[in-house]
Amino acid sequence: MNSKTSDPTVPLAPHERLRGWGGMSAPGREIRSEDLRAVTEGAVLSRGLGRSYGDASLPPPGVTEVVGTSLADRMLAFDPATGVLRAEAGLSLAALARAFLPQGWFTPVSTGTWFVTLGGMVASDVHGKNHHVAGTIGRHLRSLVVRLPSGEIVTCSRDQHPELFFACQGGMGLFGHILEVELALEKIPSPWVWQESYQCPDLDSLLDTLEASASWPMTACWIDTLATGGSFGRGLAMRGRWAERREAPPRMPAPGLSPTVPFDAPSWTLNDLSMKAFNFVWYHKQLREAAIGPVTPHAWFTPLDAVKHWSRAYGKRGFTQHQAVIPREAGRDKVRGFLEILSRRGGTGFLCVVKDCGPQGEGLLSFPRPGTSVALDLPVNDGIQDLIDELNRYVIDVGGRIYLTKDGYTRREHFEAMEAERLPAFHAARDRWDPERRLRSAMSVRLFGDPVGPATTTGAGR
Ligand SMILES: Cc1cc2nc3c(=O)[nH]c(=O)nc-3n(C[C@H](O)[C@H](O)[C@H](O)COP(=O)(O)OP(=O)(O)OC[C@H]3O[C@@H](n4cnc5c(N)ncnc54)[C@H](O)[C@@H]3O)c2cc1C
Numbered sequence: 001m002n003s004k005t006s007d008p009t010v011p012l013a014p015h016e017r018l019r020g021w022g023g024m025s026a027p028g029r030e031i032r033s034e035d036l037r038a039v040t041e042g043a044v045l046s047r048g049l050g051r052s053y054g055d056a057s058l059p060p061p062g063v064t065e066v067v068g069t070s071l072a073d074r075m076l077a078f079d080p081a082t083g084v085l086r087a088e089a090g091l092s093l094a095a096l097a098r099a100f101l102p103q104g105w106f107t108p109v110s111t112g113t114w115f116v117t118l119g120g121m122v123a124s125d126v127h128g129k130n131h132h133v134a135g136t137i138g139r140h141l142r143s144l145v146v147r148l149p150s151g152e153i154v155t156c157s158r159d160q161h162p163e164l165f166f167a168c169q170g171g172m173g174l175f176g177h178i179l180e181v182e183l184a185l186e187k188i189p190s191p192w193v194w195q196e197s198y199q200c201p202d203l204d205s206l207l208d209t210l211e212a213s214a215s216w217p218m219t220a221c222w223i224d225t226l227a228t229g230g231s232f233g234r235g236l237a238m239r240g241r242w243a244e245r246r247e248a249p250p251r252m253p254a255p256g257l258s259p260t261v262p263f264d265a266p267s268w269t270l271n272d273l274s275m276k277a278f279n280f281v282w283y284h285k286q287l288r289e290a291a292i293g294p295v296t297p298h299a300w301f302t303p304l305d306a307v308k309h310w311s312r313a314y315g316k317r318g319f320t321q322h323q324a325v326i327p328r329e330a331g332r333d334k335v336r337g338f339l340e341i342l343s344r345r346g347g348t349g350f351l352c353v354v355k356d357c358g359p360q361g362e363g364l365l366s367f368p369r370p371g372t373s374v375a376l377d378l379p380v381n382d383g384i385q386d387l388i389d390e391l392n393r394y395v396i397d398v399g400g401r402i403y404l405t406k407d408g409y410t411r412r413e414h415f416e417a418m419e420a421e422r423l424p425a426f427h428a429a430r431d432r433w434d435p436e437r438r439l440r441s442a443m444s445v446r447l448f449g450d451p452v453g454p455a456t457t458t459g460a461g462r
Pocket residue numbers: 021045046047048049050051052053056057069089090110111112113115116117118119120121123124125126127128129171172173174176177178179304405406441
């Protein structure tokens with residue numbers, strides 16, 4: 001039962017490093033077990049499938065072991081009358097989809113990859129293409145079982161320890177190790193999605209289409225960041241809803257062979273020309289101005305999962321994602337201004353995804369708030385820190401905020417400026433649940449000034 005895959009008494013070999021999805025890494029290894037209760041005792045951090053882009057799931061300097069939850073992936077109970085699923089925190093969304101889509105159920109909030117765990121989804125309080133109507137995953141949680149920094153194991157919910165329940169949502173693993181998650185699934189008419197996708201020749205038509213689609217349950221846009229002049233901001237605006245049975249094709253296609261990027265691409269493969277070619281093909285991938293009809297849930301939710309290890313296309317230095325929300329009240333011009341920073345600096349990336357965000361979640365640092373979310377994939381190069389700084393100064397000026405689970409480069413002073421209103425409550429909650437800062441990550445050292453090295457009893461480093 002207790003199948004630890006690594007012996008913590010064995011010193012770390014030089015090659016043993018843990019990685020974030022974008023390639024940021026730190027010396028360390030995962031201690032994995034089917035028994036999360038046993039393995040989280042005294043641990044500094046839990047991580048799921050490492051799909052956070054930067055340093056959120058990396059250990060703080062001086063700590064070499066974190067818990068990897070992916071072996072603890074059992075579904076413990078499901079009530080077909082209410083749709084409530086109780087599962088271990090290491091259950092992946094891919095496994096959940098495999099088990100429940102054919103039965104007419106799915107998670108009410110899906111991320112753009114299914115290689116994430118329930119624990120990771122809660123810790124980032126994730127949102128999907130339906131945020132404007134469904135909110136974050138936190139809205140659909142019933143309860144969590146959590147190992148506190150003190151070692152105690154408690155159940156929390158809206159009625160039991162509600163402060164802890166909300167702190168864990170978007171708490172980036174700093175309030176406790178999530179052991180079990182109870183989540184209300186959504187009943188769906190078929191596993192297919194009815195999609196309408198429109199080519200929009202410029203930014204205004206793209207944002208108009210997004211606004212006009214607000215009554216649709218799921219929306220998102222992809223922008224060609226390399227188009228300039230009259231085509232600036234051109235892209236595809238997509239809206240979708242679960243397809244009714246009568247609209248759904250009779251059979252799901254069998255999964256094909258996934259192409260894979262076998263090793264880190266050489267740095268010269270990623271240049272303006274290859275990016276332009278990619279963006280051109282993506283924009284024209286639908287040959288008509290509008291493509292309407294049923295698509296598979298993979299095509300709708302997780303098109304990137306089709307290529308294994310796609311992040312390797314960015315080469316050895318990797319990439320990062322900057323995702324910010326520009327508040328609705330700042331106005332559309334501020335979205336344009338944000339994208340103009342990128343085109344002025346010649347920033348290139350494969351992906352720029354724009355989403356509509358609804359009301360803020362209940363997590364203390366939950367990311368979305370009413371406005372437009374812009375996510376930019378950016379290759380890491382010598383100018384990356386300058387670019388992130390400039391984007392962040394802009395976000396501060398317009399009253400927006402960034403998404404921690406995508407971040408690896410934001411400076412502490414910038415984060416404090418963005419989150420001046422919410423940070424005092426976040427720090428107060430940590431003082432209450434973890435005054436000695438036993439739970440930490442590389443991110444919490446960078447952004448919250450947490451102490452480095454093994455857990456101590458000397459108190460916080462703030
Ligand atoms: C291609 C791609 C598309 C994405 N699309 C979206 C999207 O549409 N919407 C969105 O919101 N996010 C999106 N993400 C981000 C992703 O959903 C989050 O980073 C998520 O947290 C990753 O889950 P994970 O299990 O890999 O967690 P990890 O990356 O391993 O960890 C993320 C954080 O969660 C904490 N954590 C993990 N497990 C536990 C646990 N059991 N207990 C306590 N803390 C824990 C870690 O300490 C860390 O702080 C995307 C990421 C990728 C790579």
